[in-house]
Amino acid sequence: xxxxxxxxxxxxxxxxxxxxxxxxxxxxxxxxxxxxxxxxxxxxxxxxxxxxxxxxxxxxxxxxxxxxxxxxxxxxxxxxxxxxxxxxxxxxxxxxxxxxxxxxxx
Numbered sequence: 667x668x669x670x671x672x673x674x675x676x677x678x679x680x681x682x683x684x685x686x687x688x689x690x691x692x693x694x695x696x697x698x699x700x701x702x703x704x705x706x707x708x709x710x711x712x713x714x715x716x717x718x719x720x721x722x723x724x725x726x727x728x729x730x731x732x733x734x735x736x737x738x739x740x741x742x743x744x745x746x747x748x749x750x751x752x753x754x755x756x757x758x759x760x761x762x763x764x765x766x767x768x769x770x771x772x
Contacts, residue, residue, distance in 0.1 A: 667687050667690035667691055667694065667741065667743070668754040668755070668756035669690075669756070670686065670687075670689070670690035671759060672686045672689070672690070673686045673687055673690050673741075674756070674757070674758045674759045675758070675759050677734060677739055677741075677758045678758035678759050678760060680730075680731045680734040680735050681734070682707060682714075682716055682725070682727070682730035682731075682734060684705050684716045684717050684722065687705060687741060687743065688700055688703065688705075688717075688720075691703070691743060691745075696745075697747075698745040698747060699720075699745070699747075700720045701719060701720040701721075702719055702720060702745065702746045702747075703717060703719070703720050703743055703744065703745055703746075704717065704718050704719065704743070704744040704746070705717045705741065705742070705743050705744075706741070706742040706744075707730065707733050707734060707739060707740070707741055707742075708733065708739070708740045708742065709733045709734070709735075709736035709738060709739045709740065710736050710738070711729075711732045711733045711735070711736050712729065712732070712733055713733075714726075714729055714730055714733055716730070
């Protein structure tokens with residue numbers, strides 16, 4: 667999910683769009699059952715569960731925006747298929763990044 671531009675755009679926009687994350691997980695090639703996934707967002711502003719067993723939970727959009735507005739945001743996906751863990755670091759897309767790369771010509 668770390669390479670998904672749609673996920674990066676959602677994080678930059680402070681949008682708890684969990685569908686983009688599940689989609690990115692799906693095209694990653696990893697084997698998992700999307701109906702078992704739990705997803706959390708966390709940052710210095712707190713931790714919030716967004717989906718449980720592949721279904722959105724009732725969460726505060728305002729709190730989600732607060733969590734996603736921090737300089738560092740972590741998305742934690744539990745696929746419930748073992749004890750292994752992995753971590754990846756990435757960055758979001760900013761207005762300046764899109765503008766610079768849209769205007770760039772070689």
